[in-house]
Amino acid sequence: MASVVDVVSDLVQPIMEHNSFELVDIEYVKEGKNWFLRVFIDKEGGIDINECALVSEQLGEKLDTIDPDPIPHPYFLEVSSPGAERPLKKETDYEKAIGEYINVSLYQTVEGEKQFQGYLKELTPDQLTLTVTVKTREKEMTFDRKNIAKARLAIKF
Template sequence: MSTVVETVTELVTPILEEQNFELVEVEFLKEGKNWFLRVFIDKEGGIDIEECAFVSEHLSEKLDSIDPDPIPQAYFLEVSSPGAERPLKKEADYQRALGEYIHVSLYQPLDGEKQYEGFLQSYDDAELVLKIRIKTREKEITVDRKNIAKARLAIQF
């Protein structure tokens, strides 16, 4: 259903740009019997519920005005903040996350592990360097970016 994601991205971008909001991600997926269209937005200092409602209302109006309907099945529209564990997808996300505590899930194990949490030390197009803690010692690991299934900010406990 990538065409739905592309269509929604195209429709929501001008609404967000007008408000100086950032599009974090658009998802269209089926959970159980229901379809969900999720639009994650953010801005400097965080997004609030009224701003999410504003975007939801304007996006809904745009979607309703298109004929034929770009999403013919019934679905739930959710516009929200990405939350404290915001995904890292774009270069700007990684740039903002430098020095921050992040979680990385890998396609293939690295040193026997497929998940790591640590402080993002550096990154480039090919790899990123995490400072992780193993019991009482710290160690830097280098992760091939092609091996990253998902990356997000994490909350350190």
């Protein structure tokens, strides 16, 4: 049996392609007593609320026609932008982020820390290199990609 995320991904992909949108991520999570089906979309130049509403309406209609219902619990459907601190999940996300300021969370500490922010300088299949600022000095740090728990774009203040 396919997971909820897989079913929703298959349903939303034609909507994405038709509108030249990008599917960033899908979450099906329980928060408190409620279940949420969250679909994050984007496009070059950013997505707006009307485009989110369009996808929500079209996806909702498709979900309502499936019998038997592939989603086991009542849920709230949310379609939104991934935001300014967009997660980096796919390889193409990382490739687009070269030269950008990002945040990296690690599974295991490096130099006593598990979180780093810096400019993504290089990317290979096994590693990524950030230019980080420590106090007033810049230095390059290379991380094994298998040690990266999460990565996202970051806003530098």
